[in-house]
Amino acid sequence: MAEKITPRVQDFSQWYQDIVLQAKLADYSPVKGCMVIRPNGYSIWERIQRELDGRIKKTGVRNAYFPLFIPESFLKKEAEHVEGFAPQCAVVTYAGAKDLEEKLVVRPTSETIINSMFAKWIQSYRDLPMLINQWANVVRWEMRTRLFLRTTEFLWQEGHTCHATAEEAEAETRLMLEVYTEFAENVLAMPVWPGRKSESEKFAGALRTYSIEAMMQDKKALQAGTSHNLSTNFAAAFNTQFLDKDSKQKLVHQTSWGVSTRLIGGMIMTHSDDKGLVLPPRLAQTHVAIVPILAKAEHKARVLEVSDKLAAAIQESASVRALGYDVGVIVDRDEQKQAGWKFHEYELLGMPVRIEVGPRDLEKNQVVITRRDLGQKQFVSLDEAPQVVGQMLADMQRELLQKARDFREANTHRVESYDELKKRLDDEGGFFVGAWSQSRESEEKLKEETKATVRCLPLDKEYNLIPESGPCVITGQKGNNVRAVFARAY
Amino acid sequence: MAEKITPRVQDFSQWYQDIVLQAKLADYSPVKGCMVIRPNGYSIWERIQRELDGRIKKTGVRNAYFPLFIPESFLKKEAEHVEGFAPQCAVVTYAGAKDLEEKLVVRPTSETIINSMFAKWIQSYRDLPMLINQWANVVRWEMRTRLFLRTTEFLWQEGHTCHATAEEAEAETRLMLEVYTEFAENVLAMPVWPGRKSESEKFAGALRTYSIEAMMQDKKALQAGTSHNLSTNFAAAFNTQFLDKDSKQKLVHQTSWGVSTRLIGGMIMTHSDDKGLVLPPRLAQTHVAIVPILAKAEHKARVLEVSDKLAAAIQESASVRALGYDVGVIVDRDEQKQAGWKFHEYELLGMPVRIEVGPRDLEKNQVVITRRDLGQKQFVSLDEAPQVVGQMLADMQRELLQKARDFREANTHRVESYDELKKRLDDEGGFFVGAWSQSRESEEKLKEETKATVRCLPLDKEYNLIPESGPCVITGQKGNNVRAVFARAY
Numbered sequence: 001m002a003e004k005i006t007p008r009v010q011d012f013s014q015w016y017q018d019i020v021l022q023a024k025l026a027d028y029s030p031v032k033g034c035m036v037i038r039p040n041g042y043s044i045w046e047r048i049q050r051e052l053d054g055r056i057k058k059t060g061v062r063n064a065y066f067p068l069f070i071p072e073s074f075l076k077k078e079a080e081h082v083e084g085f086a087p088q089c090a091v092v093t094y095a096g097a098k099d100l101e102e103k104l105v106v107r108p109t110s111e112t113i114i115n116s117m118f119a120k121w122i123q124s125y126r127d128l129p130m131l132i133n134q135w136a137n138v139v140r141w142e143m144r145t146r147l148f149l150r151t152t153e154f155l156w157q158e159g160h161t162c163h164a165t166a167e168e169a170e171a172e173t174r175l176m177l178e179v180y181t182e183f184a185e186n187v188l189a190m191p192v193w194p195g196r197k198s199e200s201e202k203f204a205g206a207l208r209t210y211s212i213e214a215m216m217q218d219k220k221a222l223q224a225g226t227s228h229n230l231s232t233n234f235a236a237a238f239n240t241q242f243l244d245k246d247s248k249q250k251l252v253h254q255t256s257w258g259v260s261t262r263l264i265g266g267m268i269m270t271h272s273d274d275k276g277l278v279l280p281p282r283l284a285q286t287h288v289a290i291v292p293i294l295a296k297a298e299h300k301a302r303v304l305e306v307s308d309k310l311a312a313a314i315q316e317s318a319s320v321r322a323l324g325y326d327v328g329v330i331v332d333r334d335e336q337k338q339a340g341w342k343f344h345e346y347e348l349l350g351m352p353v354r355i356e357v358g359p360r361d362l363e364k365n366q367v368v369i370t371r372r373d374l375g376q377k378q379f380v381s382l383d384e385a386p387q388v389v390g391q392m393l394a395d396m397q398r399e400l401l402q403k404a405r406d407f408r409e410a411n412t413h414r415v416e417s418y419d420e421l422k423k424r425l426d427d428e429g430g431f432f433v434g435a436w437s438q439s440r441e442s443e444e445k446l447k448e449e450t451k452a453t454v455r456c457l458p459l460d461k462e463y464n465l466i467p468e469s470g471p472c473v474i475t476g477q478k479g480n481n482v483r484a485v486f487a488r489a490y
Numbered sequence: 491m492a493e494k495i496t497p498r499v500q501d502f503s504q505w506y507q508d509i510v511l512q513a514k515l516a517d518y519s520p521v522k523g524c525m526v527i528r529p530n531g532y533s534i535w536e537r538i539q540r541e542l543d544g545r546i547k548k549t550g551v552r553n554a555y556f557p558l559f560i561p562e563s564f565l566k567k568e569a570e571h572v573e574g575f576a577p578q579c580a581v582v583t584y585a586g587a588k589d590l591e592e593k594l595v596v597r598p599t600s601e602t603i604i605n606s607m608f609a610k611w612i613q614s615y616r617d618l619p620m621l622i623n624q625w626a627n628v629v630r631w632e633m634r635t636r637l638f639l640r641t642t643e644f645l646w647q648e649g650h651t652c653h654a655t656a657e658e659a660e661a662e663t664r665l666m667l668e669v670y671t672e673f674a675e676n677v678l679a680m681p682v683w684p685g686r687k688s689e690s691e692k693f694a695g696a697l698r699t700y701s702i703e704a705m706m707q708d709k710k711a712l713q714a715g716t717s718h719n720l721s722t723n724f725a726a727a728f729n730t731q732f733l734d735k736d737s738k739q740k741l742v743h744q745t746s747w748g749v750s751t752r753l754i755g756g757m758i759m760t761h762s763d764d765k766g767l768v769l770p771p772r773l774a775q776t777h778v779a780i781v782p783i784l785a786k787a788e789h790k791a792r793v794l795e796v797s798d799k800l801a802a803a804i805q806e807s808a809s810v811r812a813l814g815y816d817v818g819v820i821v822d823r824d825e826q827k828q829a830g831w832k833f834h835e836y837e838l839l840g841m842p843v844r845i846e847v848g849p850r851d852l853e854k855n856q857v858v859i860t861r862r863d864l865g866q867k868q869f870v871s872l873d874e875a876p877q878v879v880g881q882m883l884a885d886m887q888r889e890l891l892q893k894a895r896d897f898r899e900a901n902t903h904r905v906e907s908y909d910e911l912k913k914r915l916d917d918e919g920g921f922f923v924g925a926w927s928q929s930r931e932s933e934e935k936l937k938e939e940t941k942a943t944v945r946c947l948p949l950d951k952e953y954n955l956i957p958e959s960g961p962c963v964i965t966g967q968k969g970n971n972v973r974a975v976f977a978r979a980y
Contacts, residue, residue: 030564030606031557031594039552039622046553062529063536067521068596068627068643069580074520090559090585092596096631097577104521106558106582106596116520132529137558137627141586153558 005348007274012218013146019268020147023277023349033145033152037261040349041148043285044264045155049135051187051282052157052259055179061131061159066113068137069104074112077237081111084204088140090152106139111205111230111256114160115238122252124243125164129172130252133159148265149222149490156260162252164244166231169253170208173229174463176257177210180225188267189280189400190214191408192224193431193485195456196465200440203256207231213455213485215408216269219429221455221489224266227257265490270404271373277350278373280400281393286328288314288389289351291342293358294335307331307357310367310385319390327393347372353392355385371396373403418474421486425450429488433458435468436484442474446486455485495838497764502708503636506759510637513767513839515754523635523642527751530839531638533775534754535645539625541677541772542647542749545669551621551649556603558627559594564602567727571601574694578630580642596629601695601720601746604650605728612742614733615654619662620742623649638755639712639980646750652742654734656721659743660698663719664953666747667700670715678753679770679890680704680760681898682714683921683975685946686955690930693746697721703945703975705898706759709919711945711979714756717747755980760894761863767840768863770890771883776818778804778879779841781832783848784825797821797847800857800875809880817883837862843882845875861886863893908964911976915940919978923948925958926974932964936976945975 003022006014020026025041037045053063069092076082085108092104107113114132122130135157145151159176163169177194184192192212202209206228214222232251234240241249271278281287292307294300311329314320320327332342339356346354356368356377367385369378371392380388411430415421421432436442436454447453457465466483473486493512496504510516515531527535543553559582566572575598582594597603604622612620629643649666653659667684674682682702692699696718704712722741724730731739761768771777780801782793801819804810810817822832829846836844846858846867857875859868861882870878901920905911911922926932926944937943947955956973963976 027607027610029557029603030561031559031603034557034559036557036607037555039554042554043552045555062533064529064532065527065535065645067519067524067526068629069521069524071520087587089587090582090594092580093583095580096633097579104580113519113521117517117526120517139558143586155555 005274005276008217015274016265016269017147019272019277025264025268025277026147028147031152033142035147035151035153037155041264044267044279044283045261047283047285048187048263049157052183053135055183056133056157056159059131059175059179061133061161063134064132065134065136066110066117068107070107070110070113072103072105074116075105077112078205078234081205081234085109085140088142090139090141107136108138108140109256109258110134110136110138110158111160111234112238115234115240118160118162118252119238119240122162122240122242125245128162128164128242128252129168130162131159132161133157146265146490148268149262151261154260154262156258158256158258161255162235162240163254164242164250164252166253169231169255170229173208173210173227173255173257176255177212177227180212180227180257180259184212184214184224184263185401187280187282188263188270189282189397189404190224190267190270191401191405193456193458195458195485197226197456198438198443198454198484200443201454203228205230205233207233211456213487214266214270215404215411215431215487216266216490217407218269219411219431219487221431221485221487222262222266222269223455223489224263225257225259228255230254230256271400272350273373275375276348278400279350279352281323281352281397282325284328284350284352286330286351287393288327288329288353288355289342289346290329290331290355290357291339291346292331292333293339293356295339296359299359303357303359303362304331304333306362306382310355310357310382313386314389317386317390319387319394321390323390323393327390352396353389355389373400415473415486416470418476421452421473422450425452425486425488431455432473432486433483434473434486435470435481437472437475437477437481439475439477442472446474450488452486452488455487455489458483458485495764495766498707505764506755507637509758509762509767515758515767516637518637521642523632525637525641527645531754534757534769534773535751537773537775538677538753539647542673543625545673546623546647546649549621549665549669551623551651553624554622555624555626556600556607558597560597560600560603562593562595564606565595567602568695568724571695571724575599575630578632580629580631597626598628598630599746599748600624600626600628600648601650601724602728605724605730608650608652608742609728609730612652612730612732615735618652618654618732618742619658620652621649621662622651623647636755636980638758639752641751644750644752646748648748649746651745652725652730653744654732654740654742656743659721659745660719663698663700663717663745663747666745667702667717670702670717670747670749674702674704674714674753675891677770677772678757678760679772679887679894680714680757681891681895683946683948685948685975687716687946688928688933688944688974690933691944693718695720695723697723701946704756704760705894705901705921705977706756706980707897708759709901709921709977711921711975711977712752712756712759713945713979714753715747715749718745720744720746761890762840763863765865766838768890769840769842771813771842771887772815774818774840774842776820776841777883778817778819778843778845779832779836780819780821780845780847781829782821782823783829783846785829786849789849793847793849793852794821794823796852796872800845800847800872803876804879807876807880809877809884811880813880813883817880842886843879845879863890905963905976906960908966911942911963912940915942915976915978921945922976923973924963924976925960925971927962927965927967927971929962929965929967932962936964940978942976942978945977945979948973948975
């Protein structure tokens, strides 16, 4: 039998680690801070890639691949950028059995190396917009790491685009924030709050950073994706210019945007429970496990025959086809393991739907179907089962999102004063919405005194910050305040 | 207009570089030996990944991801392995603004780091076979690099498997060689010769290495993929053991196997011509470019309408659906560029099929279709065009393979003596088949004196080496000789 999973109420962080290790999603590696993504976890990443890659390509972006190594001098060309990333860099100093003349940084992000190519490829307005994405590994030396959420090496996609005008760059930045929002909600079933980052939390080298923020089951926030308007900052550093229609040389306006394997951690902490992983059907490789009850020899042939036919019928059913993704169905013929053990294992692994096919139920022409997140056994006639399964998968995807949304709404509170914020952060946790003066000092004070941060500044439909008439929650200052979300975060 | 491509007969190596750069498949980067794979090239890699990944998974292998960094001590655990790879390693010596206690090697291949995890995950025979693959970047410091063919960093897949017995490991090694062979021929349309590598050419740490060898248009060989039987060499170094059914602790028997972005270079040098890239349809993202002739305003609406209808009809046609892959069709509405310029551009980019829709042809209810590799215009009635296109793509895929096979056969020769081999290598080039004594000295002599190498030892159906009764081509030694293929290689 598998080890026991620590209950969430007892130790949320241990619960998370238990799930990741016991469901064999990932493992610690012998290299400090680096994780191994095991097949059960990697198949989730493959689904994320497929779903997101399609959405990115639909906006006209194409994939490419740039070098892992960045000459140290490149990183230094954009002043804020190097200041932000230098402390986290891993550096190659010798290679091919020789000391290198110029040290090579293992990419923490690729704005600089990509700009060196953009500067070469872009000559005229006809070359714009240039819309590129890459799926790659990046390295940021972290002191405290946590599987999927914060690792020294992680996998991600990073989009990099060039535009003729500031307006187009801002539009692209927002478009990708919207793509991430839709993707997080409809694929990961993880509701997110899109917003703008404060000045001190924006990307090193950006004019403006947008992010999507999700609430985990411990009510802490997780930044799940970012989209940056880089303005002409990197273009100026690398001289990425184009000849415009008016025959003038101009710097391109750029964006970059990314999500990473961190999404897997966010998805786990949004949906899973004390029995193990709960996986939104869109992220599953196998969706239905049929467990034939093989205890009695005389029923074996019949039970297996019905199971196989059911598996085929599920994949043919109208409700399954309507889902729009491949549905994997397995018949678990293993006779070494008992049915009870298998049920437990499928719960741990997050199999969305489990079907028991037993001789006694077959006498009544029925099977037992259990949806992973609900956990209640449902008796369904054999004829209706294929149709029910497809409907169940659609319901599960939708209801996981709704449940997470309800949880977030129930744990999002309006606050008026700093005392109230401090008390409720400790007593209840959650997201706290209130007026903020945007001063850097107040942000630092908040962080130091409460370990909470300004997660984002919510936006209206026109992407404007939302004015608040009341005094700043932290400083009490009146006038010119905007709405902010305060929370403790991963 | 694009620059001119150097003809193959004039300078094959320059021709290759011209195609890669002008078709925007890849570019040189500012990091020595590292290339940038541009969208046109990366889309080919995406097709390769999709096709090969499906084949690998069908054999029961699952994808995972292991750390980029390998502790230096790990690499040293297998003596032959470190000897083979140490001169090519790139090494991280400081990270997070501190010197590292143990240096980290950027993976040149992952046998060692993966074995450290296998040793943890594998306890019993029930855990076997363990079949893992990863798609990743690797780094091998190279002195002389060439786009796609030999770069400091490259993308690849590396499979790593563990088995209970030597027989199973050997069977897996051969199975993957067969998967690579089928894939190279049916997807890349690149005929390959599977065989065993000589002792001195095998993978550092392997018991036995198999490879697939292809012939390029300059008659040189390209090693296009390798599959290694690692025996218990790495298992012994990392103590990767399992408790067998007989209650004894035993070392696992392992394999590893890989192909890389080098395949793109091989595919280019197999099919392309002096006009540009020739792409097997299975590797194309877009298969058909419809070019409406828009010179005269009065015909524009009609020509565009017919073009759009034709595009839709092609994707619906039975012959296109029968291909088994998505066929991309574009209608080139660009009015800034002339038709002649477009034809030239599509030839350079390797668009498999081009269709001209012009007002004069439409009067005769016909269009002009040109298959990229044949280059001859064909008048086809509008009604038949959709069906013809699908057939054309199927024919092109098959005939590219046959043409390359014919070329290889025409340039493969039997040789009896060293003098003959030397003379014909210089005069004709190609693959030379003859008897070989397998002595290391003769191999070194061959390399030194002719720059040719033993590419592989061909195998019979049972994977046995093929005995040759004549004297060794290089040494003249009689008895115990086997068949070998000698050639100059990339």
